[in-house]
Amino acid sequence: MGNFFSSMFDRLWGVNKELRILILGLDGAGKTTILYRLQIGEVVTTKPTIGFNVETLSYKNLKLNVWDLGGQTSIRPYWRCYYTDTAAVIFVVDSTDKDRMATASKELHVMLQEEELQDAALLVFANKQDQPGALSATEVSKELNLVELKDRSWSIVASSAIRGEGITEGLDWLIDVIKEEQLAA
Amino acid sequence: MAPLNKKIQKFLKDSIRVAPKISKKGELAELRNGLVSPYPQTRKDAIKKTIQQMTLGKDVSSLFPDVLKNIATNDVEQKKLVYLYVMNYAESHPELCILAVNTFVTDAQDPNPLIRCMSIRTMSMVRVDKILEYVEIPLRRTLQDDNPYVRKTAVICVAKLFQLNQELCIELGVLEDLVSALDDSNPMVVANATAALTEIHGVDPSVVSLPKLINSHVSQFLLALNECTEWARITILGALADYSAKDSLEAQDIIDRVSAHLQHVNPAVVLATIKVIIRNLPQIQQQNFKAISLKLSSALVSIMSTPPEMQYVALKNIRIILEKYPELLVKELRIFYVKFNDPLYVKLEKIDIMVRLVDATNLKQCNLLLTELKEYAMEFEPEFVSKSIQGITQLAIKYSGEKFVSKALDDLLELVDRTENLKDDCCIAMCDLLRHCPTNEKIASDICALLNSWAVPESSLISDAAKCNYIWLMGHYPEKFTDLEGKLDQMIENFVQEECMTQASILMTVVRLHTQLPGSTLQNVLEMATTSVNEIDIRDMAMIYWRCLSMPNSDTLVDQLCKSVAPIFENALDNFSTETLEKLLNELSTISSIYFRPQSVRAKRYVLRQNIVRGKRMDELKDMAKNEIAKNMNDDVLLDFGDDEPKTSSSGNVSSNLLDDLDDIFGFNSTGATTSSETKDMQSSTNKMNTSTTNTQDLLNLF
Ligand SMILES: Nc1nc2c(ncn2[C@@H]2O[C@H](COP(=O)(O)OP(=O)(O)OP(=O)(O)O)[C@@H](O)[C@H]2O)c(=O)[nH]1
Ligand SMILES: [Mg+2]
Numbered sequence A: 001m002g003n004f005f006s007s008m009f010d011r012l013w014g015v016n017k018e019l020r021i022l023i024l025g026l027d028g029a030g031k032t033t034i035l036y037r038l039q040i041g042e043v044v045t046t047k048p049t050i051g052f053n054v055e056t057l058s059y060k061n062l063k064l065n066v067w068d069l070g071g072q073t074s075i076r077p078y079w080r081c082y083y084t085d086t087a088a089v090i091f092v093v094d095s096t097d098k099d100r101m102a103t104a105s106k107e108l109h110v111m112l113q114e115e116e117l118q119d120a121a122l123l124v125f126a127n128k129q130d131q132p133g134a135l136s137a138t139e140v141s142k143e144l145n146l147v148e149l150k151d152r153s154w155s156i157v158a159s160s161a162i163r164g165e166g167i168t169e170g171l172d173w174l175i176d177v178i179k180e181e182q183l184a185a
Numbered sequence B: 001m002a003p004l005n006k007k008i009q010k011f012l013k014d015s016i017r018v019a020p021k022i023s024k025k026g027e028l029a030e031l032r033n034g035l036v037s038p039y040p041q042t043r044k045d046a047i048k049k050t051i052q053q054m055t056l057g058k059d060v061s062s063l064f065p066d067v068l069k070n071i072a073t074n075d076v077e078q079k080k081l082v083y084l085y086v087m088n089y090a091e092s093h094p095e096l097c098i099l100a101v102n103t104f105v106t107d108a109q110d111p112n113p114l115i116r117c118m119s120i121r122t123m124s125m126v127r128v129d130k131i132l133e134y135v136e137i138p139l140r141r142t143l144q145d146d147n148p149y150v151r152k153t154a155v156i157c158v159a160k161l162f163q164l165n166q167e168l169c170i171e172l173g174v175l176e177d178l179v180s181a182l183d184d185s186n187p188m189v190v191a192n193a194t195a196a197l198t199e200i201h202g203v204d205p206s207v208v209s210l211p212k213l214i215n216s217h218v219s220q221f222l223l224a225l226n227e228c229t230e231w232a233r234i235t236i237l238g239a240l241a242d243y244s245a246k247d248s249l250e251a252q253d254i255i256d257r258v259s260a261h262l263q264h265v266n267p268a269v270v271l272a273t274i275k276v277i278i279r280n281l282p283q284i285q286q287q288n289f290k291a292i293s294l295k296l297s298s299a300l301v302s303i304m305s306t307p308p309e310m311q312y313v314a315l316k317n318i319r320i321i322l323e324k325y326p327e328l329l330v331k332e333l334r335i336f337y338v339k340f341n342d343p344l345y346v347k348l349e350k351i352d353i354m355v356r357l358v359d360a361t362n363l364k365q366c367n368l369l370l371t372e373l374k375e376y377a378m379e380f381e382p383e384f385v386s387k388s389i390q391g392i393t394q395l396a397i398k399y400s401g402e403k404f405v406s407k408a409l410d411d412l413l414e415l416v417d418r419t420e421n422l423k424d425d426c427c428i429a430m431c432d433l434l435r436h437c438p439t440n441e442k443i444a445s446d447i448c449a450l451l452n453s454w455a456v457p458e459s460s461l462i463s464d465a466a467k468c469n470y471i472w473l474m475g476h477y478p479e480k481f482t483d484l485e486g487k488l489d490q491m492i493e494n495f496v497q498e499e500c501m502t503q504a505s506i507l508m509t510v511v512r513l514h515t516q517l518p519g520s521t522l523q524n525v526l527e528m529a530t531t532s533v534n535e536i537d538i539r540d541m542a543m544i545y546w547r548c549l550s551m552p553n554s555d556t557l558v559d560q561l562c563k564s565v566a567p568i569f570e571n572a573l574d575n576f577s578t579e580t581l582e583k584l585l586n587e588l589s590t591i592s593s594i595y596f597r598p599q600s601v602r603a604k605r606y607v608l609r610q611n612i613v614r615g616k617r618m619d620e621l622k623d624m625a626k627n628e629i630a631k632n633m634n635d636d637v638l639l640d641f642g643d644d645e646p647k648t649s650s651s652g653n654v655s656s657n658l659l660d661d662l663d664d665i666f667g668f669n670s671t672g673a674t675t676s677s678e679t680k681d682m683q684s685s686t687n688k689m690n691t692s693t694t695n696t697q698d699l700l701n702l703f
Helices: A002-013 A030-039 A074-080 A098-114 A138-144 A168-185 B003-017 B025-035 B040-055 B061-071 B078-092 B098-107 B115-126 B136-143 B148-164 B164-173 B175-180 B188-202 B212-217 B218-225 B230-240 B248-263 B267-285 B286-303 B307-322 B330-334 B343-359 B363-377 B382-399 B403-417 B422-435 B441-453 B464-476 B484-493 B500-512 B517-530 B536-549 B554-562 B577-585 B599-613 B618-640 B645-666 B677-682 B689-699
Strands: A018-024 A052-061 A062-069 A086-094 A120-129 A153-159
Touching: A002 B188, A002 B286, A018 A030, A018 A074, A030 A086, A030 A168, A052 B098, A052 B363, A052 B689, A062 A074, A074 B061, A074 B689, A086 A098, A098 A138, A098 B441, A098 B645, A120 A168, A138 B577, A153 A168, A153 B212, A153 B363, A168 B136, B003 B061, B003 B307, B025 B040, B025 B061, B025 B422, B025 B536, B040 B061, B040 B078, B061 B098, B078 B098, B078 B115, B098 B115, B098 B136, B115 B136, B115 B148, B136 B148, B136 B164, B148 B164, B148 B175, B175 B618, B188 B212, B188 B218, B188 B307, B188 B577, B212 B218, B218 B230, B218 B248, B230 B248, B248 B286, B267 B307, B267 B500, B267 B577, B286 B307, B286 B330, B307 B343, B330 B343, B330 B363, B343 B363, B343 B382, B363 B382, B382 B403, B382 B422, B403 B441, B422 B441, B422 B464, B441 B464, B464 B484, B464 B500, B484 B500, B484 B517, B500 B517, B500 B536, B500 B554, B517 B536, B536 B554
Parallel strands: A018 A062, A018 A086, A086 A120, A120 A153
Antiparallel strands: A052 A062
């Protein structure tokens, strides 16, 4: 009974509501590193994610339910299981991995076709900027054909998860967009 | 018309109510929405509802991906629920399980030991290769965990992993960790490691040298024994029972240190302890024997005050122990007296045990038991009564004095007099008594007088064995029967329909008495036996008689064949062979002691059954086998008869072995010539006709 009331209460007042955010991208792009950078503000040692990580974090009075899904080819088909009710997608790109830009671009556009993600905002991290030879945000944006995106709030931010650069900037933008959209709705 | 419609409607309504509600689309969709809700509490409620549906037996497997999303949580309760769900449905969604791997691996490092256990247990339990691929690191880590609760779980997981994927388990080298867990400081870990190793050894004895390990860890086991839970204790005692002490000192030491557990409330612990003691008993010094057997007997007596199911198990084990140490419970006869509220299966075992343990040199005790058995024979449950009557004979033959036998006979006579339907059992029992004292005229006359008084023996007796015995008696004491010819004719009339023991008995008796009977009777029986009977043995027998009778010196031949004397019936109780007995003692308190079949025998049978029976209907198979054998027998035995001795006998052997196997498979009771020694061993006392059947068999085998 207690549970029943508390869940009613949650729904009536909108408190405890969590915003779902997905972190996607090819394997090794730095998704898990970014998630824990956000969560605990540190660099953790990671292993390729077989499955997913999920953390709840509070950011600017919002409760974010952040899902980091594995990016290996075998896991990508299951991304779609997680699309429902997603407020935003963070797409992470390894800016040094020029060979796989096309693959990343393809995965991104296929994903954005999905009905369930029509209203989701998109933030792209052009990650690993600390590495020599990394493509700049503009170059990555070109590789990914971001200009083609219509009817969607999107942005690209140069980042280094290792150094902690660009991450909060990106997230700030994302939160502003989400808040706006919620007010509009 | 209207009422019929109503009926149909009512029927439909009822059947819908009775059948489990098939979850409608809407219901599942609602659950799914709940599972992905942005509100944590709503998600948890939805998980609970999903599990609830699952436990009701509804198929909620389509929610798998959505339930799985909730596995990563700090809420232990929620985690448990999701794990429960995953365990249940993982095999129906093997591909999706990959999504859980990351969480499993992370959970195996959780600060909460319960969660570490949950994760490793699930990983090694789910039959999904994708998960097993990632089990290595968590398993290794938990095997070395600081927390003994986690270690003892991990140790069991190794055995589980072994069952799912032997190669992987060996490749990971976790078996070595398992072996070192035998030296763990925590007794529960030691016990579980022992259990795991035993299990693995059972699957493939070549991967762990269990006996060697047990040998080198006896002192650890003895230490751990006093500190662990009862189930762990059973495992450790089981391992100790596989160890042979080096000398009498060590044997005595082991016995002393386990003896305390003879008083445990859990009968399984008591039995396991008894097993260890029995194992060491042959080694100890004579002067200590008395004290130990006292302890043993009081332990055995104590299990007789447990619930009936356990009593049954205890009785089966006692039966085995008694065969090795018959004097063990000699003073405890009364404990086994049947109580009015014992279930039938316990009653039957108790009778068997009492007859076995009674001291055959103690007249007073035998008399007590005889009175007791007679009382049982006046009860109403047919199996119980039969067993009691059988018990009376067994007891009389065991005590053996003619006076006592006469007394038992009087009891039997009184019993038939009181109750009509005991004729079958008493007929068999009395013939057995007579076979024990063949020279006692008084007994013979009494029995014949009674049987002779039955006007229509054909319809008085029902069972094959009883009829067989009755006819045998007529053949043996023809002068004590009036209207012998009439009585025999009654039996012969149904010759073709009778079962084979009766047929054989009729055949022999008619041949034996052929000079006193009209020639047409003999002719008639021989003809029926060679043409209208399916049973090969009967046909064979009839053929042989017929040939003998047509020889020039037929009278002496027939005399030689028929007048030989049956061996005196010395022991009415069946025994195990020494070899079987030793095996059974080693496998005490396992399923072997219930079936009275050592594991090696049971495993063999299983394989046999699988090979032959696969894909065939039972009766189809039965007919096929019978035809095949009948054909071979006809070819080999009948045609070659006489002129090719060795070949005949060997092929005869082969086919009769084959028959044995088939009979075992079909669960037939083997007939006369085809009883192998093995089947004799296993013929359990639950078969009420058992001993009498065997006796009747050697009557038949004589000819
Ligand atoms: N130099 C540099 N290395 C990074 C950066 N971000 C992540 N890495 C490294 O890249 C490797 C992969 O990082 P992860 O966070 O595990 O990658 P992922 O996207 O989660 O990969 P999957 O789980 O397989 O999909 C790790 O060795 C990280 O230390 C970065 O900004 N700079
Ligand atoms: Mg990752």
